[in-house]
Amino acid sequence: MAKAPVLTPRAEDFPRWYQELINKAELADNGPVRGTMVIRPYGYGLWERMQQDMDARIKETGTQNAYFPLLIPQSYLTREAEHVEGFAPELAVVTHGGGKQLEEPVVVRPTSETIVNEYFSKWVQSYRDLPLLINQWANVVRWELRPRLFLRTSEFLWQEGHTAHATYEDARDFAARIHRDVYGAFMRDVLAMDFVLGRKTAAERFAGAINTLTLEGMMGDGKALQLGTSHELGQNFARAFDTRYLSREGKQELVWQTSWGSTTRMIGALVMMHGDDSGLRVPPRLAPVQAVVLAVKDDEAVLAEVREIGARLEAAGVRVRVDDRTDVPFGRRAVDWELKGVPVRVEVGPRDLADGTAMLARRIRDGKEPVAIDSLAALLPAILEEDQRLLLDQARERRESRTADVSTVEQAVEATADGGWARVPWAALGPEGEAKLAEHSVSVRCLVTEDGAVPDADETPGNVAVVARAY
Numbered sequence: 343m344a345k346a347p348v349l350t351p352r353a354e355d356f357p358r359w360y361q362e363l364i365n366k367a368e369l370a371d372n373g374p375v376r377g378t379m380v381i382r383p384y385g386y387g388l389w390e391r392m393q394q395d396m397d398a399r400i401k402e403t404g405t406q407n408a409y410f411p412l413l414i415p416q417s418y419l420t421r422e423a424e425h426v427e428g429f430a431p432e433l434a435v436v437t438h439g440g441g442k443q444l445e446e447p448v449v450v451r452p453t454s455e456t457i458v459n460e461y462f463s464k465w466v467q468s469y470r471d472l473p474l475l476i477n478q479w480a481n482v483v484r485w486e487l488r489p490r491l492f493l494r495t496s497e498f499l500w501q502e503g504h505t506a507h508a509t510y511e512d513a514r515d516f517a518a519r520i521h522r523d524v525y526g527a528f529m530r531d532v533l534a535m536d537f538v539l540g541r542k543t544a545a546e547r548f549a550g551a552i553n554t555l556t557l558e559g560m561m562g563d564g565k566a567l568q569l570g571t572s573h574e575l576g577q578n579f580a581r582a583f584d585t586r587y588l589s590r591e592g593k594q595e596l597v598w599q600t601s602w603g604s605t606t607r608m609i610g611a612l613v614m615m616h617g618d619d620s621g622l623r624v625p626p627r628l629a630p631v632q633a634v635v636l637a638v639k640d641d642e643a644v645l646a647e648v649r650e651i652g653a654r655l656e657a658a659g660v661r662v663r664v665d666d667r668t669d670v671p672f673g674r675r676a677v678d679w680e681l682k683g684v685p686v687r688v689e690v691g692p693r694d695l696a697d698g699t700a701m702l703a704r705r706i707r708d709g710k711e712p713v714a715i716d717s718l719a720a721l722l723p724a725i726l727e728e729d730q731r732l733l734l735d736q737a738r739e740r741r742e743s744r745t746a747d748v749s750t751v752e753q754a755v756e757a758t759a760d761g762g763w764a765r766v767p768w769a770a771l772g773p774e775g776e777a778k779l780a781e782h783s784v785s786v787r788c789l790v791t792e793d794g795a796v797p798d799a800d801e802t803p804g805n806v807a808v809v810a811r812a813y
Contacts (some may be wrong), residue, residue, distance in 0.1 A: 344373075344450065346663075347619065348620070348677060348681065349362050349363055349366065349619060349621065350362055350364065351592060351617070351618070351619050351682075351704070352562055352563070352617075352619055356562065357490075359617075359619075360490075360610075360613060360614060360617075361490075361491070363613055363617055363621060363622060363681070364491050364492070364606065364613065366621070366681050367384065367622050367683070368382045368383075368384045368385070368622055368682070368781075369381070369382060369384060369385035369388075369492075369613075369622075370382055370385050370491050370492065371705075372491065373497075375496070376489065376496070377485070377486045377489040377495055377496030377497070378495060378496055378497050378790065379491050379492070379495050379497075379498075381442045381606070382644065384630075384682060385609060387585075387630040388609055388624070388628065389499065389606055389630050390638075391630055392528075392532075392533075392608060392609075392628070393479065393501075393630075393661070395448070395528060395532050396501060396524070396528055396604065397479070397501075398503070399523075399524045399528055400477050400503065400520075400524055400528065401473065403516075403519060403520070403523075403524065404473075404475050405476065405477045405505070406475065406477070407476075407477050407478060407479065408476050408477070408478055409419075409478050409480065410451075410453075410454050410457050410458060410461070410478060410480075411451075411457065411714065412450060412451055412480075412481075413436065413448040413449070413450065413451070413741050414438050414448060414449045414450075414451050414456060414457045415446055415448055415449075416435065416446060416447045416448060416449050417446060418449075418457060418460060419433075419449060419456050419492075420457035420483075421456065422455070422456065422578055422579055422582045424549050424550045424578070425455065425456070425549045425550035425579075426549075427549065428549020428550065429452045429453070429549075431485075431548060432452055432484035432485050432486070433449050433452060433484075433485065434449070434450040434451075434452075434483045434485055434496075435447050435448070435449055435450075436448045436449075436450065441569050441659050450481060450483040451480075451482050451483065452482055452484045453482060453502060453553060453601075453603070454478070454480075454502055454504065454580070455504065455550065455575070455579055455601055456583075458476065458504040459580070459582070459583035459585055459599075460603075461584060462474060462504075462506050462583070462585050462597070462599075463583045463584055463585040463586075465684065465709065466506055466585055466586070466587050466597060467587060467588065468587055468588045469508055469587055469588065469589050469590055471507045471587060472506060472507055472587060472597065473505055473506060473507045473508070473512060474505060474506040474597075475505045475516075476495070476501070476503065476504050476505065477501055477503040477504075477670055478502055479500075479501050479749065480499075480501075480502065481497055481498065481499050481500075482497070482498065482500060482502075483497050484735070485495065485498055490610075490680070490813075491574040491610070492606055492607060492609045492610030493562040493567070493607055493610040493813055494813075498605050498607070498731075499605065499606045499753075500603050500604060500605035500606065501603060502601065502602070502603040503520065503600070503601060503602045503603070504600070504601050505599060505600045505601075506580070506585065506586035506597040506598070506599050507597060507598045507599070507600070508587065508589070508595070508597070508598070509598060510576070510598045512598065513554075513574060513575075513598035513599060514574055514594065515598050516571070517553070517555060517572045517573065517574045517600040517602065518555065518602055518796070519570045519747060520602045521539065521555040521556075521557070521570075521572040521599070521602070522539065522796075523584060525557055525569070525570040525572065525602075525604060526557060529557060529569060529570070529608075530734065531561075531627070531794075532625065532627045532628050533608065533611075533612060533625055533628060534613055534616070534625040534628075534730055534731075534734040534737065535559055535569065535612075535734070535737060535739075536559065536560070536593075536615075536629075536734060536737035536738040537557040537558055537559040537569055537784070537792075538557070538558045538559075538740050538741075538787070538788060538790060538794070538808055539555070539556075539557055539788075539791055539796050539798070540555070540558065540787070540788025540790045540796055540797075540808060541553065541554070541555055541788055541789045541790075541794075541796055541797050541799075542554035542555070542556050542571075542788055542789075543773075543776060543786050543788075543800060543807075544635065544773070544800060545776055545786075546786065547573075547787070548571060548573045550575060550578050550579065551573040551575050551576070551578075551601075552574050552575065552576060552578070553573065553574040554571055554572070554573050554574075554578035555571065555572045555573070555574075555796065556568055556569075556570070556571050556572075556787070557569040557570050557571075558788055558808065558810075559611055559615055559737075559741075560615070560737070560740060560741040560744065560745075560763060560785040560810070561611070561614035561615055562614050562615060562617065562740075563614070563761050564666040564744055564758075564760070564761025564762050564763070564810075564811075565761065565810060565811050565812055565813055566763065566785075566787045566810035566811070566812040566813070567607070567610070567611050567614065567813045568607075568787070568812070569604070569607070569608065569611055570602075570603065570604035570605075571599075571602065571603065572600065572602035573600060573601050573602060574598075574599075574600055574601060575598075575599040575601055576598065576599070577596045577597070577598060577599070579599055580597045580598070580599060580601070581596060582595040582649045585597050585599075591602065596793075612624070612625075612628075613784070615737055616683075616733055617683070618736070618779055620680050620681070621680050621682065621683055621724055622649075622682060622683030623683045623685075623705055623706050624682070624683040624684065624685060624705075624726070625730055625733050626685045626706075626726035626729055626730045627662065629683075629684065629685055630661060631661055631662070631663045631682075631684050632660050632661045632662065632684070632685050632686065632722075632726055632730060633655055633660050633661070633662045633663075633680050633684070633685065633686040633687070633688060633722060633726075634662070634663045634664075634665050634677075634684050634686075634688070635648050635651050635652045635655070635662060635663070635664050635665065635687075635688040635690065635700075636648070636665045636672065636675060636687060636688065636689045636690070637665065637666045637668055637690060637691075638672050638689055638690060638691030638692075638694075639668060639672070639691055639692060640668035640669075641691075641692050641695075643692070643695055644670070644690055644691060644692055644695055647690055647695055647715070648664055648666055648690050649664055649666065650666075651664075651688060651700065651715060651718060652664035654717065654718065654719045655688075655719055655722060657719070658719040658720075658722065658723060659723065660719075660722050660723065660726070663684075665679070666708040669775075671700050672689075674687040676689070676703075680685075680705060683705060684705060684748065685704070685706055685726055685729055686702065686703070686704055686705065686722060686726065687702075687705070687723065688700045688701070688702060688703075689701040689702075689703060690715075692741050694712070694715075697712070698714060698715055698716070699712040699713060699714055699715060700713055700715050700718065701714070702718075702721075702725075704725065704729060705729075706729035706732055706733055707728075707729055707732060707780070708715060732735035741751060741763065744761065744762040744763060745762065745764065745765060745808075746762060746763070746764050746765070747764075747765050747766075747767050748764045749766060749767065749770055750766070750770065751766075751771065751775045751778045751779060752808050753765050753766070754771075754777065754784065754809050755782045755784055758784050758809065758810055758811050761811075762810075763787075763808060763809065763810040764808075764809050765790075765806050765807070765808055765809075766806065766809060767805075767806055767807070768789055768800075768805040768806060768807045768808050769803070769804075769805075771786070771807050776807075779809060783811055784809055784810065784811055785809065785810070785811075786807045786808070786809050786813055787808045787809060787810050787812065788807075788808050789805045789806065789807055789808070790805070790806050790808060791804060791805060791806065792804045792806055
């Protein structure tokens with residue numbers, strides 16, 4: 343009798359497969375309050391690697407890290423009407439503290455545009471203070487009605503950038519730089535994620551923004567997931583908070599602003615874009631553990647060689663873990679590391695040792711072969727880079743093969759019915775067509791030009807809408 347699969351096959355029930363993988367790969371657990379989550383050490387290790395790389399890229403733009411309070415006076419949110427309207431259904435409001443009713447309710451931050459502007463209006467006095475480029479790593483709370491670990495939780499971790507500029511052009515260009523050179527480069531080069539860079543329609547913009555730039559990725563089931571956004575805020579918040587500066591010409595001018603953010607949702611995207619029926623597949627450049635060296639049996643010579651291989655690989659720059667827990671069955675350990683998506687397993691038993699070889703199991707390419715022990719340290723760095731490229735190629739091929747060019751709302755709905763995307767001319771769709779798509783649970787994920795670039799404006803002739811069913 344064939345063994346039952348470790349995970350529900352993706353083709354059978356993708357949401358169930360996702361939940362089982364999050365659990366069995368020890369990424370996260372549900373928290374005690376509905377919609378919250380506990381991120382387990384392996385999952386948090388992925389976030390730490392993401393955070394470190396992203397933080398370096400953000401700082402390369404001249405942005406500095408700061409921290410703003412978790413609790414925001416409710417009156418701050420009401421100053422920008424569109425902003426408060428957009429977030430009102432998701433707000434968590436504190437009315438009591440220290441056993442007493444508060445004179446003014448406070449909101450647990452859903453995002454920080456309002457409180458940041460309260461302080462930007464104090465810090466910005468002259469054109470010499472601009473641009474002001476601030477980022478914070480923090481948690482936010484948005485009360486989620488349909489929670490799913492990493493994808494939609496009431497509390498999640500993120501970075502949020504907030505900037506003030508002297509001109510519209512400078513703010514516009516900075517938002518585009520974050521979109522392209524920070525988020526796009528990181529997700530492509532480190533997470534091996536394929537995505538479409540585009541512009542949100544007016545109906546899909548961030549509340550209070552004049553433009554939202556997005557990265558949209560196709561998951562394994564063909565649905566779309568928003569991976570990160572960068573917003574041009576124009577002067578909406580500057581006007582609400584009176585954030586002005588004295589120009590070179592001696593005039594009081596409102597600043598132009600941006601905000602941008604990426605979240606622990608990227609871990610969920612990693613699972614759904616790269617995972618397979620055997621578990622997670624972690625891109626080697628991201629992986630906290632790039633290679634695990636396993637002792638097959640409790641044999642002194644084997645254990646000594648396993649530890650020596652680990653030391654050699656570490657010296658070669660490979661992030662390695664030695665698994666010498668021979669009191670745990672080898673098969674169970676191998677399956678656990680496969681579930682966690684570690685790119686390479688090096689398995690050593692008495693027979694391997696006698697032959698001077700180790701069994702090399704590649705998680706991403708999915709194969710096993712004997713390799714001379716002495717050659718492992720030289721081989722692995724190249725293998726890891728090869729598998730990094732393969733993940734990106736596979737994700738890109740999936741999106742391209744499952745995206746159809748269509749010309750009507752009906753064709754777009756049909757194209758997305760079985761887990762695909764569609765590209766439809768915006769001129770043939772427009773806001774009315776966008777509303778019709780929504781009736782079928784299909785949304786315009788973004789607008790692109792005919793050749794796939796980010797358009798300058800919604801109304802640019804030749805813009806194409808990328809439409810899909812989405813998480």
